[in-house]
Amino acid sequence: MEEREKKIRVLVAKVGLDGHDRGAKVVARFLRDAGFEVIYTGLHRTPQEVAMAAVQEDVDVVGISLHSGAHMTLVPKVLNYIREYGGDPDEMVVLVGGIVPEDEFDELKAKGVDGIFIPGTPISEIVDFIKETVPKKKGMKVKS
Amino acid sequence: MDVDEIVEGILSGNKRALARAITFVENEYPEGKEILKRIFPKTGKAHVVGITGFPGVGKSTIVSKLTQEFRSRGKTVGIVAIDPGSPFTGGALLGDRLRMDGLDSSKKLWIDPGVFFRSMSSRGRAGGLAAKTGDAVRLMDAFGFDVILVETVGAGQSEVDVIEVADTSIVALMPEMGDDIQINKAGILEIGDIYVVNKADLGGADKTERWIKAMLMMDQEAVEILTKTSHAQEYEVQTGKIFDKVSRAGWVPPVIKTIADKGEGIPELADAIEKHFDYLKSSGKLIETRKQRLSREMIEILLQEMKNYLQRTDKINFKEVVEKVSRNDLDPHTAVEKIMKSILKDY
Ligand code: B12
Ligand SMILES: Nc1nc2c(ncn2[C@@H]2O[C@H](COP(=O)(O)OP(=O)(O)O)[C@@H](O)[C@H]2O)c(=O)[nH]1
Numbered sequence: 485m486e487e488r489e490k491k492i493r494v495l496v497a498k499v500g501l502d503g504h505d506r507g508a509k510v511v512a513r514f515l516r517d518a519g520f521e522v523i524y525t526g527l528h529r530t531p532q533e534v535a536m537a538a539v540q541e542d543v544d545v546v547g548i549s550l551h552s553g554a555h556m557t558l559v560p561k562v563l564n565y566i567r568e569y570g571g572d573p574d575e576m577v578v579l580v581g582g583i584v585p586e587d588e589f590d591e592l593k594a595k596g597v598d599g600i601f602i603p604g605t606p607i608s609e610i611v612d613f614i615k616e617t618v619p620k621k622k623g624m625k626v627k628s
Numbered sequence: 629m630d631v632d633e634i635v636e637g638i639l640s641g642n643k644r645a646l647a648r649a650i651t652f653v654e655n656e657y658p659e660g661k662e663i664l665k666r667i668f669p670k671t672g673k674a675h676v677v678g679i680t681g682f683p684g685v686g687k688s689t690i691v692s693k694l695t696q697e698f699r700s701r702g703k704t705v706g707i708v709a710i711d712p713g714s715p716f717t718g719g720a721l722l723g724d725r726l727r728m729d730g731l732d733s734s735k736k737l738w739i740d741p742g743v744f745f746r747s748m749s750s751r752g753r754a755g756g757l758a759a760k761t762g763d764a765v766r767l768m769d770a771f772g773f774d775v776i777l778v779e780t781v782g783a784g785q786s787e788v789d790v791i792e793v794a795d796t797s798i799v800a801l802m803p804e805m806g807d808d809i810q811i812n813k814a815g816i817l818e819i820g821d822i823y824v825v826n827k828a829d830l831g832g833a834d835k836t837e838r839w840i841k842a843m844l845m846m847d848q849e850a851v852e853i854l855t856k857t858s859h860a861q862e863y864e865v866q867t868g869k870i871f872d873k874v875s876r877a878g879w880v881p882p883v884i885k886t887i888a889d890k891g892e893g894i895p896e897l898a899d900a901i902e903k904h905f906d907y908l909k910s911s912g913k914l915i916e917t918r919k920q921r922l923s924r925e926m927i928e929i930l931l932q933e934m935k936n937y938l939q940r941t942d943k944i945n946f947k948e949v950v951e952k953v954s955r956n957d958l959d960p961h962t963a964v965e966k967i968m969k970s971i972l973k974d975y
């Protein structure tokens with residue numbers, strides 16, 4: 485694709501019954517301050533809802549915040565629904581944040597996740613990762 | 629997705645195509661313009677409804693409940709919700725989607741095939757809309773939504789741009805906002821086709837309703853009578869008299885009390901919206917105002933094209949002309965007249 489500028493749009497989502505929303509809210513606010521356009525879904529969304537939001541909002545980054553331990557099933561579900569709704573998760577940067585045991589990183593990444601951020605991650609690390617990965621995936625410059 | 633696929637997609641109900649088109653338009657890619665040109669013949673059918681008002685009055689909640697109401701009436705609904713974007717960092721937290729379907733509902737709106745929701749950042753622009761809101765609405769219109777709801781930023785400054793995209797403008801207020809000079813300053817009392825007093829559960833909604841009605845009549849006498857009347861029956865009598873006296877141009881903006889998070893007053897609001905659209909159509913006002921808006925839009929495009937032309941052309945060295953003017957060798961009016969003459973033969 486040709487080199488051109490685009491404002492980066494990020495979806496920050498909470499899926500399932502998990503009620504830990506502090507991390508997601510903190511991340512959403514910091515990403516806004518870093519110059520991104522951030523859409524926060526609020527708590528208790530279904531995988532279908534998150535996927536449909538990703539498609540309609542045409543986001544460059546899908547960030548899923550999970551503290552319930554259900555990441556192995558919920559994350560692939562979201563990505564499959566994005567496909568079902570006509571979107572292409574391979575064109576998006578997929579991030580997972582929250583509680584993920586380190587020995588599951590590889591398996592989760594193999595399911596289509598680009599970056600995993602566990603408690604204690606400095607936000608600047610997330611910002612840098614997005615700024616680096618989005619242009620690579622989409623072949624366009626970052627505008628911020 | 630290329631332009632052909634997107635245009636075809638929009639006209640055949642593909643939401644991803646619509647989403648991508650809005651992105652192209654919002655980022656001012658040339659494909660965006662091309663798509664807009666091609667879908668234009670399919671536009672003009674939707675009823676575009678704007679909703680404006682201060683932050684926190686309940687605009688997003690009203691949008692959510694109205695969407696449910698219109699869906700139950702068999703209409704499809706597109707939504708554009710604008711939130712403020714920082715002119716300094718460029719960032720924005722787009723939080724209106726969060727309010728779609730309250731906690732009490734079954735949350736179907738997010739995946740309802742008859743609903744499309746798009747969040748937009750104002751990207752530092754004043755006036756309540758994003759620069760490309762009108763184009764996003766047009767894309768949704770071509771897609772075929774029956775109703776398109778536009779939620780403005782709600783930053784509290786004068787947010788009157790909404791009338792440039794909406795056929796019907798709703799101004800949302802809440803109790804205790806009455807007789808506030810801020811509201812007058814914001815100019816929003818001049819743009820409403822329908823007024824909503826939301827959060828009627830908080831009490832004092834009647835007073836706000838009376839105040840709005842009085843203000844709408846722009847009649848000092850009316851303002852005094854109505855704000856001083858405390859007895860409901862007396863109030864009805866007085867309003868009747870005053871409404872008879874003041875003949876508005878065929879449409880008297882109704883004031884509707886709602887408790888949006890409980891859904892109360894929403895069917896009445898939807899009725900008023902539909903009634904206003906009928907009025908616009910039967911009175912010929914719809915065609916008339918849309919024509920006026922197109923005229924303003926085209927003049928804006930024309931001016932923009934002129935700017936682009938001046939930067940591009942080698943017929944005129946604009947910078948050099950500016951130099952001359954700054955040395956007092958030429959005055960600005962004569963300079964522009966010379967430019968016009970060199971572009972247009974018969975100027
Ligand atoms: C605060 C807290 C709560 C609060 C939540 C309040 C709220 N509204 O958020 C309350 C008390 C309600 C709560 C309840 C429960 N909790 Co709790 N809770 C915590 C605790 C102590 C801190 C979480 C937190 O807010 N951290 C601060 C934020 C800023 O950090 P963060 O969320 O991790 O976010 C960072 C990263 O993860 C990442 N990130 C997060 N989201 C996203 C999203 C994106 C897009 C990106 C890029 C990055 C990212 O970036 C952030 C910054 O570094 C953790 C333990 C811990 N140390 O993590 C347990 C913890 C998460 N809770 C746990 C559990 C089990 C529960 C309960 C089931 C019962 C219980 N034992 O207390 C209930 C369940 C409630 C429910 N409905 O889901 C477990 C989860 C175990 C697991 N999944 O394997 C933990 C790990 C505690 C433990 N060690 O057992 N909890
Ligand atoms: N008490 C009360 N609260 C309401 C009502 N409608 C909305 N709210 C709440 O007001 C807050 C702001 O609503 P929101 O729709 O986001 O307002 P917006 O900023 O104008 O879009 C939310 O907490 C809503 O739940 C209402 O009728 N009564």
Ligand SMILES: [Mg+2]
Nearest residue numbers: 687688723724
């Ligand atoms: Mg809102």
